[in-house]
Amino acid sequence: MNRSFDLVKTAYEISQLTPSSSPQVALAGRSNVGKSSLINCLAGRKGLAKVSSTPGKTQSVNFFRIEPGGYTLVDLPGYGYARRSQAERVKWGKLIESFLTANAGLKAVAVLLDVRVTPQQSDLELVGWLRHAGIPILPVLTKCDKVNQREAAARQREWRDLLGGAATPICFSSSTGNGREALWAALDARAGVGQEGAPIPPAV
Secondary structure: OOOEEEEEEEEOOHHHOOOOOOOEEEEEEEOOOOHHHHHHHHHOOOOOOOOOOOOOOOOOEEEEEEEOOOEEEEEOOOEOOOOOOHHHHHHHHHHHHHHHOOOOOEEEEEEEEEOOOOOOHHHHHHHHHHHHHOOOEEEEEEOHHHOOHHHHHHHHHHHHHHOOOOOOOEEOOOOOOOOHHHHHHHHHHHHOEOOOOOEOOOOO
8 A cells, every 4th residue: 555654743842742633653662772763764765764883862742643544653762772861851741741642543553673682771761661651662673684583583472461451463574575564454443544544433
């Protein structure tokens, strides 16, 4: 399916976040997890999200309109990057929390996890916070081209168990495109979009 993937809004301050009831799915992950590369791979073009050798470049909440489907993919600032000042990290944390709370349109958060490393405390804290808040989680393992199939499967099982068996992470590679269609299907499903890009009617 061909999709348009357009940046429609950028928020740097809490005051710039406006409530929305339209479907949204957020992308969250540590600063070096490869979030910008994943966005560019999903969009099928380079340069939509800036990729840098310096982690933590995304300092805003970026809203991308997805068509067909009529929902918004929301890129949250990366977390856990120690070289940023404490004041910056506190500001980003408040910005992220403000977006995640009292957001009627938020359908799920895709939590991006580096397949090469064991579960990090910051990831576990985010997952725990989301579960406590009752926000559905879509786990995604990034950089899966960097490990073999056995290692990827082991990490999938590890995170599936940590999530209480609720979901098995999607293996994704921005370099090869592996997992791209599976991730799109999962994002569409979380946003309530059918196979042909039409919104799914609410259950009666």
